[in-house]
Amino acid sequence: MSNGIVLDGYPDERRLSIRDRIFLGEGLFETIRVTQARSRHAELHWQRLARSAKCLGIEFDLSLQDWKMLLQQHISQEKLQEGALKVILTGGIASRGLTEQGKHPQLLLQTFQYARQKKPMRLISSDWLRDARNPMYGLKTINYLEAILARRKAMAAQADDVLFYNTVHHVTETSCANVFLIQQNKLFTPPLADGVLPGITRQRVIAACINQNISCTEKSLTQQDIGNAEAVFLTNTLQDIQSVCSIDELVFSVEHPLLEKLENQLNKI
Template identity: 55%
Template sequence: MQPEQEGFKLAPNERLFLGEGLFETIKVLKSKPCFAELHWQRLRNSAQALGFSFTLSLEAWRHSLLAKIQQERLLDGGIKAIWTGGEASRGLISEGQNSQLLLHAFSFQTLFKPVRLKTASWLRDANNPLYQLKTINYLEAILARRQAMQEGADDALFFNTQHCVTEASCANIFFLQEGRLLTPAQTEGVLPGITRSRILNHCRHLNLAYAEVSITRELIKQSEAVFLTNALQGIHYVAAIDQHEFLPNHPTVSRLIAVLKEEEQTMLHNQLN
């Protein structure tokens, strides 16, 4: 592994310029990275799936994140961590060497207003392995969100070729129906989100019924409440999908929000002591 390069200085033959790279977005609270190990595990697993060299140890990962936070004097915000494909000779199948870890610190605002989703105008192929990896190529998501916003919505909602829900442009999605929490299965073409996995884990401990299933249009209409999840925003209510509206709050969702916050506080306490 090469150390992160200040100013993102990359060689012209870096595989990143062919879209060969991965990234993680880590929330920072009180100058501490949240759930750094979970992000590292996903980054490592994704690198292995793509055949990248991955020599970044968990200890080095944590050290790099803390050093960047300290350097930027970041109290609350986020870190975007990019793992590059490395340098290689010209050619699509050339294997990269000397992958780099690039870190960028930023601030963000927590969003509270429920969002309105608009169905994307094209379908995704659930068999495409890239949808289960957090690659640097987000152009599809960018185009879909721009189109949704032009039509008066806040974000896009993707469906696959079987006409089942997958995810929003940069968030997983959950549906509450008759006391059960439902979310699209990974096999539908879904990114295994960090907050998604935390919620499913809490469901097991809270004895909250849940299932990873195929979400059809009919199931959407039968849902009482819907919410999005990602590492920065946590849980974010959905006000509507196309013309179908949902409750702006729900006791089960409020319970999950409280549990996630409690988990964050416990994590911070353990890091500070």
């Protein structure tokens, strides 16, 4: 294992080099839920991190077994029973220049606690469109500036988050969650090709639908599709499933039989 490990709460000599390419926005991260002092879906997070690291050319040779061991050791060390673990993979150290390839990337581990938000989400449409051809939307990178600006705009408008569209006006995602619509007891979610992050909970919901014989289709979604939806919900690692009560002027029911069924199924897997 050649990746260096930096744990939260450790001495200053383990600080990052100023030459690490993470300071150019080159880095990846995973946020992993911890329940009953155990990491959840560690393998799915490892798979995504490994894929993303390969796309960016960042060295990541940690085996799945070592990954799980590392997570569990840190959870035990921090005495975390319920909460989350954030793992950042830096771009590594390099000389100046945009095209330089970093060496000796580091893994940063930080535990934290959080409260699951039960209240339904109020969304507004983003002021700008996303280019689905931008490869960064398919990677969970540490560069969250767009999400920060969008979330601030939403809060200024008395909303909770924004809903992004791509340049052909297809629904993509919010600042930190994937989107699902319910129409006639069928689920629909945007395809990854529309500029969507391959979310871990998104993946689990699709798998749960297959297991429960619930129709779930990946298709490009328009504003008209949103207007015809019976319900809308969001998915991410920390919140699992969260209902949407409104998007701009549209209002949605926050209760639906499929929502309860999916929530129960996700709790089992």
